[in-house]
Amino acid sequence: MDLRASDEDPYQSGSENENETPAEKRLRLAQMYLEGVKTSLAAGEYDAAEIDKELISARLKQDVLEHSGKIHLFVADSQYDFEILPISLRTRGHRFTVTTAVASEDGKFLYTAGKEGSIIKWDLHTGKKLFTTYKKRSVKGKQKVDPDGHTDEIWTLALSSDGKYLASGGKDRVIGVWDVENTDGISWVKGFTGHRDSISCLAFRKSSQQLFSGSYDRTVKLFDLSVMGYVETLFGHQDFVMSIDSLRGETAVTCGGRDRTVRYWKIVDETQLVFRGGGLSKLRDLLEGGAFEGMDDESEKPREKEQKTYVEGSMEVVCMIDETTFLSGGDSGSISLWSMQKKKPIYVQALAHGLHETMSEERGTITSPRWITAIGSLRYSDLFASGSWDGQIKLWKLDQKLKSFSLVGCVNAPGVINSIQLLSVPKGITYSWGETKKGSVLLVAGVGQEARMGRWIVIKGSGSFNGSLSFIFLPRT
Amino acid sequence: EESDVDVDAPRVAQWVDEEDLEQLEMPSEDASRRKTGGDYPSLYLPIGLASLPLGALRRAQRALAMAQVQDSPNDSEEEEESEPESEPEDVSAKGKERKPDAHKPEWSNKPRTDIAKRTNKNAPVEVTSKKPITRRRQIVDVPKVVLRDPRFLPFIGKLQPQLYRQSYGFLADMHRTELSTLKESLKRAKKMLAYSPRDQREEREREVGKLEQAVKRTESNVNRDKRERIEEDALRKVKQEEKEKRKTGKGAWHMKDSERRKVLVKARYDALAAEGGKRAVRKAIEKKQKKIGQKEKKNRPFEESK
Numbered sequence: 134m135d136l137r138a139s140d141e142d143p144y145q146s147g148s149e150n151e152n153e154t155p156a157e158k159r160l161r162l163a164q165m166y167l168e169g170v171k172t173s174l175a176a177g178e179y180d181a182a183e184i185d186k187e188l189i190s191a192r193l194k195q196d197v198l199e200h201s202g203k204i205h206l207f208v209a210d211s212q213y214d215f216e217i218l219p220i221s222l223r224t225r226g227h228r229f230t231v232t233t234a235v236a237s238e239d240g241k242f243l244y245t246a247g248k249e250g251s252i253i254k255w256d257l258h259t260g261k262k263l264f265t266t267y268k269k270r271s272v273k274g275k276q277k278v279d280p281d282g283h284t285d286e287i288w289t290l291a292l293s294s295d296g297k298y299l300a301s302g303g304k305d306r307v308i309g310v311w312d313v314e315n316t317d318g319i320s321w322v323k324g325f326t327g328h329r330d331s332i333s334c335l336a337f338r339k340s341s342q343q344l345f346s347g348s349y350d351r352t353v354k355l356f357d358l359s360v361m362g363y364v365e366t367l368f369g370h371q372d373f374v375m376s377i378d379s380l381r382g383e384t385a386v387t388c389g390g391r392d393r394t395v396r397y398w399k400i401v402d403e404t405q406l407v408f409r410g411g412g413l414s415k416l417r418d419l420l421e422g423g424a425f426e427g428m429d430d431e432s433e434k435p436r437e438k439e440q441k442t443y444v445e446g447s448m449e450v451v452c453m454i455d456e457t458t459f460l461s462g463g464d465s466g467s468i469s470l471w472s473m474q475k476k477k478p479i480y481v482q483a484l485a486h487g488l489h490e491t492m493s494e495e496r497g498t499i500t501s502p503r504w505i506t507a508i509g510s511l512r513y514s515d516l517f518a519s520g521s522w523d524g525q526i527k528l529w530k531l532d533q534k535l536k537s538f539s540l541v542g543c544v545n546a547p548g549v550i551n552s553i554q555l556l557s558v559p560k561g562i563t564y565s566w567g568e569t570k571k572g573s574v575l576l577v578a579g580v581g582q583e584a585r586m587g588r589w590i591v592i593k594g595s596g597s598f599n600g601s602l603s604f605i606f607l608p609r610t
Numbered sequence: 611e612e613s614d615v616d617v618d619a620p621r622v623a624q625w626v627d628e629e630d631l632e633q634l635e636m637p638s639e640d641a642s643r644r645k646t647g648g649d650y651p652s653l654y655l656p657i658g659l660a661s662l663p664l665g666a667l668r669r670a671q672r673a674l675a676m677a678q679v680q681d682s683p684n685d686s687e688e689e690e691e692s693e694p695e696s697e698p699e700d701v702s703a704k705g706k707e708r709k710p711d712a713h714k715p716e717w718s719n720k721p722r723t724d725i726a727k728r729t730n731k732n733a734p735v736e737v738t739s740k741k742p743i744t745r746r747r748q749i750v751d752v753p754k755v756v757l758r759d760p761r762f763l764p765f766i767g768k769l770q771p772q773l774y775r776q777s778y779g780f781l782a783d784m785h786r787t788e789l790s791t792l793k794e795s796l797k798r799a800k801k802m803l804a805y806s807p808r809d810q811r812e813e814r815e816r817e818v819g820k821l822e823q824a825v826k827r828t829e830s831n832v833n834r835d836k837r838e839r840i841e842e843d844a845l846r847k848v849k850q851e852e853k854e855k856r857k858t859g860k861g862a863w864h865m866k867d868s869e870r871r872k873v874l875v876k877a878r879y880d881a882l883a884a885e886g887g888k889r890a891v892r893k894a895i896e897k898k899q900k901k902i903g904q905k906e907k908k909n910r911p912f913e914e915s916k
Contacts, residue, residue: 351743367739367740368739368740368741368742368743369737369739369741369743370743371743371747372747392747397734398739399739402725403722403738403739403740404722404725404736404737404738404739405736405737405738405739406734406735406736407734407735407736407737408734473734474732474733475732475733475734476732476733476734476735477732
């Protein structure tokens with residue numbers, strides 16, 4: 134009888150050979166990866182000879198570029214024709230303002246959430262409502278009831294990139310996780326109750342099931358939905374976390390409202406990089422830059438004795454372009470382009486959506502800049518869109534050196550734009566309301582009559598409605 | 611080969627006390643032992659467990675336990691394509707090696723030492739993300755008031771003696787009046803001291819002492835004022851003369867230090883003469899020479915007396 138322990142190490146996987154060199158291990162892993170790619174492309178067909186070699190190489194190339202974390206699609210200028218009016222799909226179904234509208238990565242479904250607490254699933258191909266979840270009545274009392282749905286306004290939605298989980302959060306401090314894979318509808322999976330104040334923003338890490346949540350309690354929490362558990366909390370913001378965005382890597386970008394910082398969180402290192410906003414933007418800069426159209430006083434000389442200066446007091450929205458570049462929008466109407474190397478923005482576009490006039494009894498007409506209420510970018514490309522309540526969504530293009538950006542087009546979108554999402558339409562998807570070609574871009578915006586997290590801005594009339602708008606931008610032929 | 615490998619040899623590195631290690635490293639006389647299989651396992655053979663001190667044994671046991679714990683499956687690497695290999699219980703596996711320390715708090719207030727300092731002042735600051743924010747928060751940046759010495763601030767400007775004399779000329783008069791009042795009060799205090807009862811004597815002595823010091827201070831102030839006035843007047847006179855000469859065509863000229871000293875000394879003695887007469891001047895000169903002589907005498911090396 135051999136009482137000795139076996140030579141095999143119980144903590145090693147079976148396929149690994151103990152005497153494998155690193156090169157051999159790399160080869161084995163690469164073969165495994167290729168197998169995975171082949172099977173995913175084949176989608177059921179096991180005859181390897183039928184799979185076009187080009188498909189694999191194209192997919193590999195795309196994967197490499199995406200994993201590098203840098204911008205690689207230079208599409209804005211050359212490809213899209215923003216002169217022609219794009220066809221839009223309007224979905225109406227919410228009683229109150231729509232706070233977020235997200236489309237799935239495969240371009241099939243659209244999810245919208247409204248201030249009345251309901252989430253609606255739409256079929257993007259037809260534009261028909263598929264499913265609605267309603268607000269649950271809040272249970273008052275001492276017993277801790279496991280939440281089954283939302284009981285208050287829903288402020289934000291996020292969809293995982295594989296389209297399996299939908300996360301929602303709002304005023305009731307619960308992050309709801311819904312299973313949306315079965316085409317019947319949306320079913321509640323779990324509610325995370327860790328946050329101590331309203332949840333203002335959610336973001337999934339691309340191609341994973343990790344969820345970032347930012348809340349009014351100034352913390353950012355990380356959850357892993359593959360195991361339905363809470364992972365960790367990140368501290369740092371001094372004011373409400375207004376917006377969050379993340380890409381493939383274990384990093385996220387958030388902006389805190391009035392603390393005027395944008396923070397880049399490195400999860401693995403447990404550190405954050407602090408970028409300081411809150412800059413001054415003068416009317417003079419705007420006039421000299423000339424990016425603003427439709428101003429009455431174009432005849433005014435740039436050098437004015439009384440310069441109107443607008444200070445960015447709060448940073449409202451943030452959006453990641455690639456792993457080292459991101460954008461933010463503030464309440465002075467300025468869109469700032471940030472790079473990882475500088476603590477101040479490398480380019481600021483002041484008063485992107487113009488000035489807004491309010492009547493006051495004491496002071497007469499007060500002009501103030503329109504805030505940026507939504508910003509969204511086509512990932513890893515140089516195209517992004519911004520929205521406010523001036524009735525337009527503006528599309529911008531980053532220049533070649535990624536040091537500035539300029540306006541390339543606008544689309545009409547009445548009401549307050551509460552969320553913007555840009556995604557490239559995958560091959561083979563068609564919509565009944567508009568034609569799509571290879572390489573078209575879908576813009577999904579959640580619009581409403583009120584601002585997302587409060588009622589500071591109310592636009593009733595001039596065509597504003599509560600719903601979502603989808604536009605398709607076709608590439609130039 | 612089976613015979614070469616010693617199956618009872620420890621598979622994990624054992625802790626060996628330093629003295630024992632030296633013993634091992636000494637060229638052992640038994641070359642025969644070297645022949646049998648690897649040197650590595652045979653190194654530990656000569657040391658019987660009985661010869662190891664108890665502390666070493668305890669440390670070895672602890673090291674073994676640590677090694678076993680760290681070998682447990684915590685190296686779940688993250689691969690984007692393959693399924694997450696983390697076990698369902700280990701929710702907190704983040705794709706890096708984590709010590710299974712149940713007592714580690716989720717956040718700690720100790721400053722992080724491994725965060726790199728930023729490369730230049732324009733780069734963003736890197737701080738820890740695990741430290742909770744206090745209730746006391748600075749929302750508005752209050753500018754820090756830096757205290758600076760007003761004498762060295764640029765907007766003060768250079769000293770203008772004329773202006774100074776105009777604005778602060780009254781100080782000389784004040785010093786003089788102060789001196790006279792102090793002298794009077796000193797006189798009175800001395801008188802009181804002479805006629806004071808025993809219990810108040812010490813206090814009055816102290817007062818007299820203080821007053822004497824104050825008198826000395828004020829006297830030196832008065833003297834300084836007088837001296838400075840004399841010197842300033844003398845230098846001003848020379849300057850004015852130079853200005854006149856320059857108007858009539860003389861070139862630029864700068865007073866040397868030695869010349870300046872000479873002028874000042876002359877001015878001092880002139881003032882003394884104006885005040886006291888020739889006798890006073892003579893006496894002052896004699897006194898000075900005597901003093902200098904005494905000092906020189908002191909500094910001379912020891913001389914043999916005649």
